[in-house]
Amino acid sequence: MMSSSPAAVSVRDLTVVRGGREVLHGLTFDVPRGSVVGLLGPSGCGKTTLMRALVGVQIVKSGTVSVLGDTAGSKALRKRVGYATQSPAVYDDLSVHENLRYFASVLGAPKEDADRVIEEVGLTRHRDQIVATLSGGQHNRANLAVALLGTPELLVLDEPTVGLDPVLREELWRLFRQLAERGTTLIVSSHVMDEAGRTDRLLLMREGEILADDTPDGLRARAGIDDLEKVFLQLITEREGARA
Numbered sequence: 001m002m003s004s005s006p007a008a009v010s011v012r013d014l015t016v017v018r019g020g021r022e023v024l025h026g027l028t029f030d031v032p033r034g035s036v037v038g039l040l041g042p043s044g045c046g047k048t049t050l051m052r053a054l055v056g057v058q059i060v061k062s063g064t065v066s067v068l069g070d071t072a073g074s075k076a077l078r079k080r081v082g083y084a085t086q087s088p089a090v091y092d093d094l095s096v097h098e099n100l101r102y103f104a105s106v107l108g109a110p111k112e113d114a115d116r117v118i119e120e121v122g123l124t125r126h127r128d129q130i131v132a133t134l135s136g137g138q139h140n141r142a143n144l145a146v147a148l149l150g151t152p153e154l155l156v157l158d159e160p161t162v163g164l165d166p167v168l169r170e171e172l173w174r175l176f177r178q179l180a181e182r183g184t185t186l187i188v189s190s191h192v193m194d195e196a197g198r199t200d201r202l203l204l205m206r207e208g209e210i211l212a213d214d215t216p217d218g219l220r221a222r223a224g225i226d227d228l229e230k231v232f233l234q235l236i237t238e239r240e241g242a243r244a
C-alpha cells in the first residue's frame with residue numbers, strides 16, 4: 001500500500017474491548033481528506049472509544065487504524081492531529097489567552113497561534129477573562145481552541161457543540177466548514193441529528209457497529225425519507241429485522 005493514502009483515515013476490522021466487554025465490533029470505514037464527517041449515534045454506542053482509537057490513545061484488540069498515512073498514535077502524527085475531548089483541557093485559573101499560550105508552547109505551535117484560534121472560536125472579547133468565569137459555551141469553545149493550535153490536518157472533536165445555543169452551534173459549524181475548505185479533515189461526534197445534515201458524510205453508529213456510512217443525501221435517497229432522524233430510526237428497525 002502507498003504511504004500517501006488518499007483517505008485521511010482508514011479503519012479496518014477495528015475491534016475494541018473495554019472493561020472486559022467488546023464495545024467496537026470490527027469497524028471498517030474510510031474518511032476522505034478535506035471532509036467533515038459526522039459520527040452520530042446514541043449515548044454509549046462507542047463514539048468516544050472510536051475517537052480514542054483514531055488519536056491512538058485506545059488499546060485495540062484487533063484491526064488497523066491508519067491516519068494521514070501513518071499508524072494512529074505514532075509520534076509523527078502528534079502535531080498533525082488535534083483532539084478535543086468532552087472534558088475540558090483548559091485550566092480554570094488562567095485566562096483564555098494564557099491557556100492558549102501555554103498549550104501552544106507545549107504543542108510546539110507558534111505563539112501567534114493563540115490569538116488566531118481565540119478569534120476562530122469567537123472568544124476575542126473574552127481573551128483576558130479567567131476560564132473559571134466563562135459561561136459553559138465559552139468554556140467549551142476555549143477547549144476547542146486548544147485543538148486548533150498548530151493547524152492540524154485532522155481534527156477529532158468529541159461533541160464540540162454540546163451545551164451551545166443554536167447561534168453558537170451555527171457559528172461553529174460554519175468554522176468547521178471553513179476549516180474543511182482549507183483542506184482540514186474533521187471528524188465531529190454529536191448525538192443531535194439536526195447537525196447531521198451539515199456534514200459531508202455520516203457514520204451512523206449503534207451498539208459498537210456502523211449502521212451506515214454515506215452522505216446525508218445518499219442516506220435520504222436510500223431510505224426515501226427526508227428527515228435524517230427518521231432515516232436513522234428506519235436503519236435501526238431494518239437491522240433489527242435482519243437479526244430476528
Ligand SMILES: Nc1ncnc2c1ncn2[C@@H]1O[C@H](COP(=O)(O)OP(=O)(O)OP(=O)(O)O)[C@@H](O)[C@H]1O
Nearest residue numbers: 018019023041042043044045046047048049050191
Ligand atoms: N473505561 C471504561 N471501562 C469499561 N467500559 C467502558 C469504559 N469507557 C467506556 N466504556 C463502555 O464502552 C461503551 C462505549 O462508550 P463510549 O464512551 O465510546 O460511548 P459514546 O458513544 O461516546 O457515548 P456518549 O455519547 O455518552 O459519550 C459503553 O458501553 C461504555 O459503557
